[in-house]
Amino acid sequence: MNKVLITGGAGFIGCNAAKRFLERGDEVIVFDNLSRKGTDKNLNWLKKQNGHLIFVKGDIRSRNSVNALFKNFGKIDLVLHMAAQVAVTTSVVSPREDFEINALGTLNLLEAIRVSKVRPVIINASTNKVYGGMESIKVKEGQKRYQYKQLPYGISERESISFCSPYGCSKGAAEQYILDYSKIYGIKTVNFRQSCIYGPRQFGVEDQGWAAHFIIASVLKKKITIYGDGKQVRDILYIDDLIDAFIKVYRNINKTNGKSYNIGGGKYNSVSLLEFIDLLEDSSNKKVKSKFRDWRPADQRIYISDIRLAKKDFDWTPKVGVKKGINLLFKWIKENKDLFNDF
Numbered sequence: 001m002n003k004v005l006i007t008g009g010a011g012f013i014g015c016n017a018a019k020r021f022l023e024r025g026d027e028v029i030v031f032d033n034l035s036r037k038g039t040d041k042n043l044n045w046l047k048k049q050n051g052h053l054i055f056v057k058g059d060i061r062s063r064n065s066v067n068a069l070f071k072n073f074g075k076i077d078l079v080l081h082m083a084a085q086v087a088v089t090t091s092v093v094s095p096r097e098d099f100e101i102n103a104l105g106t107l108n109l110l111e112a113i114r115v116s117k118v119r120p121v122i123i124n125a126s127t128n129k130v131y132g133g134m135e136s137i138k139v140k141e142g143q144k145r146y147q148y149k150q151l152p153y154g155i156s157e158r159e160s161i162s163f164c165s166p167y168g169c170s171k172g173a174a175e176q177y178i179l180d181y182s183k184i185y186g187i188k189t190v191n192f193r194q195s196c197i198y199g200p201r202q203f204g205v206e207d208q209g210w211a212a213h214f215i216i217a218s219v220l221k222k223k224i225t226i227y228g229d230g231k232q233v234r235d236i237l238y239i240d241d242l243i244d245a246f247i248k249v250y251r252n253i254n255k256t257n258g259k260s261y262n263i264g265g266g267k268y269n270s271v272s273l274l275e276f277i278d279l280l281e282d283s284s285n286k287k288v289k290s291k292f293r294d295w296r297p298a299d300q301r302i303y304i305s306d307i308r309l310a311k312k313d314f315d316w317t318p319k320v321g322v323k324k325g326i327n328l329l330f331k332w333i334k335e336n337k338d339l340f341n342d343f
């Protein structure tokens with residue numbers, strides 16, 4: 001049995017991970033300031049699960065609150081660091097707040113661990129946005145999607161980091177600190193440069209969590225806005241597969257310590273927005289209403305993670321395909337429509 005601290009544990013990824021760790025018999029501490037809409041609902045749901053759950057309401061920006069976690073809870077084996085300001089658009093409007101939550105918040109966590117005697121493994125949720133616009137990568141335009149001209153497996157970890165947008169900068173700075181605390185202080189850390197993750201309990205909005213947002217809009221019969229031409233491609237990853245990756249990377253920490261991994265659906269689970277809408281219309285048997293607007297800043301034409309390093313180092317590949325994942329999430333949102341009344 002492990003003791004697992006999940007910062008941002010009432011959020012989409014955090015609460016799903018918390019549930020999985022509780023099911024395994026681990027003790028789970030959720031630390032969250034409940035700032036994201038829907039997190040109160042996630043927390044209520046988590047409290048109903050079996051297992052040993054502790055909730056601490058706190059802000060990652062507060063050194064005292066973060067320090068207290070490592071003073072009060074003794075030995076913690078694993079930290080999943082999920083607390084973050086998560087939207088590029090918000091970061092452009094409020095770059096200081098974005099920095100304080102993502103970069104300084106991560107430093108608060110690392111410092112709290114460094115000065116305590118506790119030595120948990122840290123898995124940090126980073127983002128593919130650390131690679132920036134990747135303007136030099138050749139892309140061709142197809143009828144319904146962009147494609148890489150020369151990268152059959154997508155973007156590997158060898159790609160240069162090139163932060164773009166305040167969100168890219170704050171998450172990028174955070175992940176570099178995460179790596180450095182492994183190098184300089186010997187704390188075991190890993191970064192996941194995540195693509196689009198989707199699944200139940202995701203309160204997706206236009207600014208973040210587009211896959212869930214599209215499905216919620218379709219169930220609520222609302223119009224979707226597509227920014228750009230809809231041919232932009234993402235490799236989407238179902239939440240259960242991400243949690244498998246957390247567990248496997250932790251099990252293999254002696255090999256994975258101090259590394260960053262691209263974690264997404266990979267080339268077999270890539271989909272353009274237009275293709276996603278086609279699949280959603282198949283699932284729902286209904287036409288999706290949509291309109292087009294200009295591209296948003298820092299929006300990549302195509303991003304597909306090369307996930308072969310994760311396969312090699314900790315034997316992980318996604319199991320839930322795009323069609324199945326969309327069906328599962330559509331079914332969940334339809335059955336839990338009441339959760340989205342105020343959306």
Ligand SMILES: NC(=O)c1ccc[n+]([C@@H]2O[C@H](COP(=O)([O-])OP(=O)(O)OC[C@H]3O[C@@H](n4cnc5c(N)ncnc54)[C@H](O)[C@@H]3O)[C@@H](O)[C@H]2O)c1
Pocket residue numbers: 007008009010011012013014031032033034035036039058059060061081082083084085086101105125126127128193194195196197198209
């Ligand atoms: N969902 C994705 O597709 C995706 C993709 C790439 C990276 N990520 C990263 O994964 C992590 C989790 O994302 P998510 O999709 O679950 O988002 P989410 O918004 O559902 O979860 C983030 C959680 O952090 C909490 N939080 C925000 N500010 C906080 C603060 N100052 N102090 C304490 N808690 C705070 C929120 O209340 C929320 O519960 C984030 O770091 C995000 O940047 C997510």
